Each structure stands twice: as structure tokens, then as C-alpha cells.
Amino acid sequence: MTDVGRHPRIKLLTMSEVVDVKGYVGNFDVTIRKRARYVDEKECTACGECVKVCPVVRPDEFNMGLSSRRAIYSPFPQAVPSAYVINVNECLGHNPAVCAKCVEACEKKCINFHMSDEEIVERVGSIIVATGFDPYDPKELDEYGYTRFQNVLTSLEFERLVNAGGPTGGELVRPLDRKRPASIGFIQCVGSRSTRKGHEYCSNTCCMNTIKSTLVLKEHYPDINIKVFYIDIRAFGKGFEDLYKRSRRLGVQYLRGLPGSIEELPDGSLKIAVEDTSSGRLEFFSLDMLVLALGMRPAKGTRKLQEMLGLQLTPDGFFLEAHPKLLPVDAATRGIFFAGCAESPKDIKETVTQASAAAARAIRLMHSGQITSEPITSEVIAEHCNSCGRCAEVCPYNAITVDVKKKTPAVVTTAACAGCGTCAAECRFGAIVMNHFTDEQITEQIDVMLSEHASEKILTFACNWCSYAGADYAGVSRIQYPPNARIIRTMCSGRVDENFIWQGFMKGAPVILVSGCHIGDCHYINANHWTEKRIEKVHKRMEKLGIRPERLQLEWISAAEGARFAEVMSRMEKIRQSVSEIETKETIKTVKNYKKADAEK
Amino acid sequence: MKTTIIEHTDKNEARSVRIGVYVCHCGLNISQTVDCEKVAHIASGLDGVVVSKGIGYACSEPGQHEIRNDIEENMLDRIVIASCSPRLHEPTFRQLMLSSGLNPYLLEIANLREQCSWVHMKEPEAATAKAVDLVKMSVSRVRRLFPLYEETLPLTQKSLVIGGGVAGIQTALDLADSGFDVVLVEKKPSIGGTMAQLDKTFPTMDCSI
Ligand code: SF4
Ligand code: SF4
Ligand code: SF4
Ligand code: SF4
Numbered sequence: 001m002t003d004v005g006r007h008p009r010i011k012l013l014t015m016s017e018v019v020d021v022k023g024y025v026g027n028f029d030v031t032i033r034k035r036a037r038y039v040d041e042k043e044c045t046a047c048g049e050c051v052k053v054c055p056v057v058r059p060d061e062f063n064m065g066l067s068s069r070r071a072i073y074s075p076f077p078q079a080v081p082s083a084y085v086i087n088v089n090e091c092l093g094h095n096p097a098v099c100a101k102c103v104e105a106c107e108k109k110c111i112n113f114h115m116s117d118e119e120i121v122e123r124v125g126s127i128i129v130a131t132g133f134d135p136y137d138p139k140e141l142d143e144y145g146y147t148r149f150q151n152v153l154t155s156l157e158f159e160r161l162v163n164a165g166g167p168t169g170g171e172l173v174r175p176l177d178r179k180r181p182a183s184i185g186f187i188q189c190v191g192s193r194s195t196r197k198g199h200e201y202c203s204n205t206c207c208m209n210t211i212k213s214t215l216v217l218k219e220h221y222p223d224i225n226i227k228v229f230y231i232d233i234r235a236f237g238k239g240f241e242d243l244y245k246r247s248r249r250l251g252v253q254y255l256r257g258l259p260g261s262i263e264e265l266p267d268g269s270l271k272i273a274v275e276d277t278s279s280g281r282l283e284f285f286s287l288d289m290l291v292l293a294l295g296m297r298p299a300k301g302t303r304k305l306q307e308m309l310g311l312q313l314t315p316d317g318f319f320l321e322a323h324p325k326l327l328p329v330d331a332a333t334r335g336i337f338f339a340g341c342a343e344s345p346k347d348i349k350e351t352v353t354q355a356s357a358a359a360a361r362a363i364r365l366m367h368s369g370q371i372t373s374e375p376i377t378s379e380v381i382a383e384h385c386n387s388c389g390r391c392a393e394v395c396p397y398n399a400i401t402v403d404v405k406k407k408t409p410a411v412v413t414t415a416a417c418a419g420c421g422t423c424a425a426e427c428r429f430g431a432i433v434m435n436h437f438t439d440e441q442i443t444e445q446i447d448v449m450l451s452e453h454a455s456e457k458i459l460t461f462a463c464n465w466c467s468y469a470g471a472d473y474a475g476v477s478r479i480q481y482p483p484n485a486r487i488i489r490t491m492c493s494g495r496v497d498e499n500f501i502w503q504g505f506m507k508g509a510p511v512i513l514v515s516g517c518h519i520g521d522c523h524y525i526n527a528n529h530w531t532e533k534r535i536e537k538v539h540k541r542m543e544k545l546g547i548r549p550e551r552l553q554l555e556w557i558s559a560a561e562g563a564r565f566a567e568v569m570s571r572m573e574k575i576r577q578s579v580s581e582i583e584t585k586e587t588i589k590t591v592k593n594y595k596k597a598d599a600e601k
Numbered sequence: 602m603k604t605t606i607i608e609h610t611d612k613n614e615a616r617s618v619r620i621g622v623y624v625c626h627c628g629l630n631i632s633q634t635v636d637c638e639k640v641a642h643i644a645s646g647l648d649g650v651v652v653s654k655g656i657g658y659a660c661s662e663p664g665q666h667e668i669r670n671d672i673e674e675n676m677l678d679r680i681v682i683a684s685c686s687p688r689l690h691e692p693t694f695r696q697l698m699l700s701s702g703l704n705p706y707l708l709e710i711a712n713l714r715e716q717c718s719w720v721h722m723k724e725p726e727a728a729t730a731k732a733v734d735l736v737k738m739s740v741s742r743v744r745r746l747f748p749l750y751e752e753t754l755p756l757t758q759k760s761l762v763i764g765g766g767v768a769g770i771q772t773a774l775d776l777a778d779s780g781f782d783v784v785l786v787e788k789k790p791s792i793g794g795t796m797a798q799l800d801k802t803f804p805t806m807d808c809s810i
Contacts, residue, residue, distance in 0.1 A: 007777045485716075
């Protein structure tokens, strides 16, 4: 930690929050708000004279409220920066100085009530999101009595109680009577692995953290009676099983089952009823103290940051990586990386590993001092643009700006455009050219494919990352399927313009398949949502025009689903066989008329 | 950062083009099901195609050498390779284009292996017909491609690390020790995060700070 404070290349901004991010990979403009500390960070020597005179006493957050501090304080003894800080909301008075005792006490004169919040703007090439987690709030799960019984503690409170630097100097005492407990119970999975309250996921670290705590306790108090109530003990990491065994050997009792009810006895100890699910017996224990092994939940500011940076979250609320196996620390947005629990609950070793990986990924991006932008991006033909704003609305990367009010044409920020082609598919004025996948290029492919024997062919659109790769995988696995499909590759299913479909039908296609990555797996954040909406719209239109909607299919096929690709092809072939020549001829006429009417409008 | 509004010129207008088509056998991988010579023959009659031939292994050094020679001798300006998936060798052949002085985006790949020979093994005729279609589509597509250029933009060699817990500290130090400037932003008055509150940590059971 102190290395960070001293490092010449690190600018440390504490009490600070990112409030705005503009720009794109290579050059993000970041606005940071730094709250006033009221103590000069550089001058303060942490002598602590100010604390002695401050009359305001408050619970100390660092010790989970188990001790007190003053309105001017040091966050904790090893803090970096070491400078003290004033909590203005608690301080008696700086306006005009009502109290100001600390100002007098400070010899170096580093306390300054006129400090104000600062706004700092920094330009950076990459961003690492390492915002960590919040512990689960056990108040919600009150059957464990956290709000009612003094001797029920959270794992973090317990940590401070056994910490040599904590309020008791590492002496374990019960909060109620400051007596040393003879027995202690740990309840696992508090706020984790529950569909009822808290979260469904496993928080990954609480099992090992409890095992560690039992070892610490046994080392200090060999005769203490410890019971651990659990669902499963997950000791999967290197060396973990060993610690678990050591804990059992030292006499810690592990009991499979979570307590059903907890009551407080007159002396403040706790009576626990628990069904031991390995024996099926209902057991009762009375223990001096209980510790709730808190799970992790996404940090409070996660959603705000997600919106600011245009990132995605998992259904659990943690940040979503670009690919779970191949790009585990990259965000889908180029230039942004994840480290630590912001991405998912993990222990220290995994966090450090991921942090180093994120640094390496950022270095890989930045080391040459320049970035090359992919030329497969979209461009606006200004004179065709109607400034309707649709493209800006659908772009998953916020790469397009349009001033709808002033009617200025859309502008694509090439560096931010990832090339999904959704904007080009959505623009109703033909004002967007998607390079390398232009309307003309794709239409030409459709026309040539259907110029002969159209009725035998299955016009298929497949996105580069999932469905096309899925078709490749069918090949690699030698899975055989009907030979009628002709695939047109686009980068994203979002590129598939409604007009491509009409064009296909106009050229006599009996059936059309649009395929892409599963919802949530899109390589362009969520561009496939627009595909889905568009197909829905076309389906409705088909119905109105009297064309069987089933002749247009939308399928999500992942890169690993070769078998599924083949299966979809067989299904498409069945539908194709159900389409008669008369039907396709009818469709050609209908669509031609519809397009003509549409063009006249 | 550069923003583009382009004057839309005659990018899509047909010009006289000189296309080379190579139908790869991939040993027997493609040729035992698809009639490669027939495909090449049909392709030779397509608009703009100057050279069209079968080739043993397009991606091998001799294969690439042959294509490079043809480009030079016949002044080819666009290439269609009918071979394996573009997901495999598109980068290889783009590199070949570059080394022959052509724009790498004037290349199109028809996927005859993963999409024809390997998935229609028992239907050689249908597989060949499909291969012909795919090559035709590629030839007409390559005719309409236009050169694209990668842009290089300056980048700020500095990182923003949001959060000063273990993860943020480790990332910041790794970056800074590698010579990159770092701005480390922490909400609280001190860095350290939750880790600073822990006494001993598993698996080593030592102090966390
Ligand atoms: S001025 Fe505020 S911080 Fe300083 S001694 Fe008085 S109450 Fe404490
Ligand atoms: S969708 Fe098309 S017309 Fe509308 S603002 Fe975008 S480019 Fe212009
Ligand atoms: S191609 Fe996709 S990423 Fe690029 S501007 Fe259009 S919608 Fe945005
Ligand atoms: S280019 Fe592809 S298909 Fe041709 S030899 Fe190489 S791997 Fe085989």
C-alpha cells in the first residue's frame, strides 16, 4: 500500500469519484470530483495532536463501529495517504469557526476549513474498473437476529475483534459483557446461495474465510468450542483443503445445516435450533456468540459507473466480461478492463492474478502509443441524412451523435465504432454505409445466390462470431446436414437490414434464416436486441401481406453449437419443402407491390 | 480522435477489375467431395475473372508463392480464395495481399471446406453445386469491394484505475512499474479497501497489509 503512495508514476486521488467519462479507447476524458479533506494531505505528519482536542466522538467505521473516533481522524493506522481527515458533517464548526480547536492544536497549520471540493480532468488511454464489492447487509435476513441480539456479529465485525490492531487489541470478547466467549458458532452463506433472501450465487470466499477464522481462534484459545453451520464447504483452491482438514483436526465441529431459529437466553448467549441434514436430526445448541459469514454483493456505485462507461452487468449485478473464457478481464468496450470483485466475488489470490492480467491487457493496448482502428466501421452520407436520430439510439457503443433539434447530420466517431452495422440496418434513409458490408455488397450476394434454382436454396445470414463459427464447428465435427443453405456472413446479426429480407423474397427465396449470438452473448454489447425487434416487425408485416411468417426464422446459435446449427438447417429444409412454387411466385408479387408502395410513400 | 463524414463518391460503381480465383483442394479435405477443377472452370467464365485455378494447399508457402506470382504476372487486383473458413485464414491471405501490394480488403473467401466438403460428404454433386454458388457469390462480392485503410490514432499512455482495494493497488503498481502513468481514484480517505480490515488472510495466514 505504501508503495502506491510513494510511486512517482501514480497519482493517488482519495475521497474522489469519477463523475463523467467522455471519449473512447486511447483517449478517454475523465472528470473526477475530489471532496475536500480539510487537512493538507502533503503537510500533515499524522502527529495526532488535533484528535486530542476534538470534542466530537463518533463510532469508527473502520472498526465496524466497535470503537470510536473523533470528527478529525485517521482512517486507520496504516492509511495511505496517512493524512488526517475531517468529517464535515460531524465537525462542530468551521463557519465561522465555532470550535476550531484542532486548528490551534495543529503546529504545522495544515487544517484549512476553506478547502473546497475540486474537479479534476484527466485524459487516459485505458480504464481499469476495480470497484470491489459491498458486504451483504444481514438486516434483511433477520431470523439470525443480527439487529436484535448483541452477540450476533458479522464476519467483518469479528475480523476487527480478533485483529491485533482492532479495538480490543485482538482480544476476543462478547460485545454484550466484554467477557471472553467459551463457545462460538459461524453461520455460512449469509446472503449467498439462497433464492429466498440475498443472492443466488456463491460468494466464493466465505467458507475459506470462516476456516481461517477458526484457525486463528484455535491458535489463541485452544479450548474454545467452535461450531460451523454450513450448506457445503467449498475448499477448492490450492492449499484450501489442507486448511480445512487442519481446522477439523483442531476440533472445530462442522455441521451440515443452517439454523432455523435463534433465541437469546437471559445471559446473552444464543440458543440455536438446527436440522443436521446429514443425520436428519434436529439439534439444539447454546453458544456464547455467533458470527454471520457475509456474502458479497455488487458495490453500490456499480450501476452508475456501468451507465457512465457503457458497460454491461451480469444478472447478478457484477460487471460482465467480454468473454468468460477467452477475454476474462476485458470489457466489451475496448480500452476498459476489470480487476477483482467488481467482476465477481473472488479471494485475494484470484484478485491479484486478475489485477495483473488487467494491467498486462492495458499495457498491451497502450505500449505502442497509438491505436489502429479497424476500418470496418460505418460512415454517414451527410446529404442523405435526415437527422432522425435513430442510428444514435441503436448504436451499442454510443459512437454516433446527431443533433435532432438542430437537424445537423449524424456523425460517427470512427474510433468508437465497433462495426456491428446496426445503424446501417436501422437507418430508413440509406444514409449509412457500413464499410465492407454495404447494402450493395450484400444485395449482390443475395441476387447471385438466387439467380438460379432459387426455390432450392435456404438464404442464411450468420454473424461472424457465433452462428458462422457454429457452422464452422459443424464442419469441424463433420456433422452432416442438408446442402441447401447458402450463408452470407455479416459481423453481427444487427447488420441484417429488413431490406435484405425483402430482397430475398423478391428474388424467390422460399425460406430465410437470420442467425446470431444468443441474447446476452452478442459481441456488440446488445446489438442483437435490435435484430430481434426488427425480425418481429418483419414477421408482423409478413402476416399482413399474407406471407407465412414461418418462412423467416430467427435462431441464436453459439460458436460451440455445431450440432444445433445442423439441426436448425434440417428444420429449415423441412419448412423449405413446404413452400410451393406458386407460393414463392405469389410472394414475389406481393413484396414487389409492397416495396413499390413503400417507395412512393 | 477523428470523426468522419465522408463525401460519398463512386465507391460502388463497377470498374474494370482483374480477379484471381483459387479453389483450394486442401489435400483431399475439399477435393474428395467437391469437384474443385469444375468449380474453377465455372469461375473462369465469370465477369472480371482473369485467372481461375485449383490449388493444392493455398495457405502453404508454395501455394502463396503461386498466387503472388499470378498477381504480378496478370496484374490481378482482387482475389477470391475458395478454401477453409475465413475465420481461419483470412488474416493469412490479407497478409499475402499486403505483401503483393494490394489492399487487404479486396479479398473474399468462399468457405468450401467447413460449409461444403465436410458437411455434405455423401452428396458430392450437391456439395459441388453449393461450392459453385459460394464462389459465384464471392466473385460478385469481391467486384463490389473497395479498399479500406486502417487508421492510426495517437493514444494517451496513462491509465485510470477506479478503486483502491487490492485489485486497484495491484493493477496500479503493475502499470506504474511498467512505465505507465496511473491515476488511482478511491472514494474513501485511504486506499486499502476491505483487505485492510482483515487480520490474517488465507491461504498463507499472514497479515494482509
Ligand atoms: S473544529 Fe471540528 S474537527 Fe476540529 S476539533 Fe472542532 S469539532 Fe473537531
Ligand atoms: S438514422 Fe440515418 S437519417 Fe437518421 S440520423 Fe442516423 S444517419 Fe441520419
Ligand atoms: S456500426 Fe455499430 S458500432 Fe458502429 S456506429 Fe453503427 S451501430 Fe455503432
Ligand atoms: S487454405 Fe484452408 S483449405 Fe486451403 S489448404 Fe490451407 S487450410 Fe486447407
